[in-house]
Amino acid sequence: MNPSSGPIEPPPPKRRQSQRTLARKGARWDTHTHAEILEIVAKLLIEGKTNRELVAHMHDAENEPSFTPHHLYHLEQEIWSYLTFKFSFDGRDRAMGASLQQAYPTLKAVVVVCGVTVAPFAIHAATHIIDSIDSWLVANRADERAVYRIGLYGGRTIKAIMQALSEALIAIDEDKKRHYPKLIFHALSGATSLHHISGPSQYFAYFENPLLAPLDIEFVDFAPLHPAFGAVRAQALGCNLVLTSIGDFHDEHSVFGSLRLTNLPAWEELRQAQCVGDLAQLPVSSSGPLSLHLPPSALQLRDLRTMLKSGSARVMAFVTPCCCCGQPKLAILKTLMALLQDSAHQLFSDLLIDRWSATHLLRPTIYERLPPRK
Numbered sequence: 001m002n003p004s005s006g007p008i009e010p011p012p013p014k015r016r017q018s019q020r021t022l023a024r025k026g027a028r029w030d031t032h033t034h035a036e037i038l039e040i041v042a043k044l045l046i047e048g049k050t051n052r053e054l055v056a057h058m059h060d061a062e063n064e065p066s067f068t069p070h071h072l073y074h075l076e077q078e079i080w081s082y083l084t085f086k087f088s089f090d091g092r093d094r095a096m097g098a099s100l101q102q103a104y105p106t107l108k109a110v111v112v113v114c115g116v117t118v119a120p121f122a123i124h125a126a127t128h129i130i131d132s133i134d135s136w137l138v139a140n141r142a143d144e145r146a147v148y149r150i151g152l153y154g155g156r157t158i159k160a161i162m163q164a165l166s167e168a169l170i171a172i173d174e175d176k177k178r179h180y181p182k183l184i185f186h187a188l189s190g191a192t193s194l195h196h197i198s199g200p201s202q203y204f205a206y207f208e209n210p211l212l213a214p215l216d217i218e219f220v221d222f223a224p225l226h227p228a229f230g231a232v233r234a235q236a237l238g239c240n241l242v243l244t245s246i247g248d249f250h251d252e253h254s255v256f257g258s259l260r261l262t263n264l265p266a267w268e269e270l271r272q273a274q275c276v277g278d279l280a281q282l283p284v285s286s287s288g289p290l291s292l293h294l295p296p297s298a299l300q301l302r303d304l305r306t307m308l309k310s311g312s313a314r315v316m317a318f319v320t321p322c323c324c325c326g327q328p329k330l331a332i333l334k335t336l337m338a339l340l341q342d343s344a345h346q347l348f349s350d351l352l353i354d355r356w357s358a359t360h361l362l363r364p365t366i367y368e369r370l371p372p373r374k
């Protein structure tokens with residue numbers, strides 16, 4: 001019999017090839033689709049499951065034996081966006097915030113924001129700032145003629161926060177707006193001459209919205225060479241709230257890291273002084289603030305310490321991965337947290353931190369215990 005007359009056999013399925021394609025696109029799940037995996041993991045995270053419990057649940061209850069901590073690591077950003085969108089999740093990890101608060105009892109408040117990008121972080125920061133103004137109003141029984149001064153150390157993170165703050169202020173109700181104190185924003189540092197993309201003048205535009213007209217808002221730019229610098233400093237010492245991000249010395253996008261390109265002698269001086277990074281755009285080493293006053297600033301770190309001690313101001317430190325390269329600022333973060341253990345070195349009262357960076361402060365998480373790749 002002529003074999004060609006028989007039924008034509010279909011070509012063998014290109015199984016190997018399609019598996020390779022899938023593998024390139026990401027994980028393959030044994031039982032669920034990727035969307036289902038996202039939903040399951042998201043719900044467990046809302047319930048406060050730890051990473052270890054979550055992986056065990058995926059193995060035992062969901063029949064996903066190939067789910068590993070590596071998958072959790074890679075799903076992280078996707079999950080937080082999904083959670084916020086689908087479940088109106090408020091985006092804060094309260095359990096982790098409470099653990100950090102317990103570990104660092106000198107802090108007045110800790111907010112842990114899920115996700116690693118600056119936009120959702122800025123919204124939580126703005127809410128926290130408005131809450132602080134509210135509690136100040138209550139504590140001081142302030143009337144509408146009161147003045148609330150906010151000091152700014154501006155970088156890209158603070159710029160994003162100021163944009164979110166302008167939008168949050170628009171959203172407060174009209175009656176409250178009429179009884180709000182006058183807000184005066186003070187730029188406190190000359191570091192913005194290094195960071196021309198994010199100088200305080202960049203913030204002003206966010207507050208020029210007509211919807212903010214019922215509020216009385218003023219901006220004071222930083223002018224260290226002005227004959228009235230003494231007055232600038234006196235106003236800065238009178239701030240009710242100081243807002244600052246932190247910078248890692250070895251990140252070229254930080255105030256001091258960028259000196260390596262623009263002013264090598266200054267960078268070298270900081271390096272020899274064992275600068276780890278900056279808070280309030282002023283240099284810090286593992287033994288505390290460095291006495292190199294570079295760049296000019298209306299306040300020094302010892303002023304922040306004094307203001308915190310006297311209870312006259314709150315200082316909020318905003319910790320996110322670098323807005324440019326996405327690297328977490330771990331060296332300076334760990335240094336600042338170690339300094340908090342000694343009340344003489346307390347430089348901030350409120351910590352707002354992304355969850356990813358926070359996992360490096362609590363007991364080593366599952367991420368840090370990942371086995372090395374073979």
Ligand SMILES: [Zn+2]
Binds near residue numbers: 253254322325
């Ligand atoms: Zn960077």
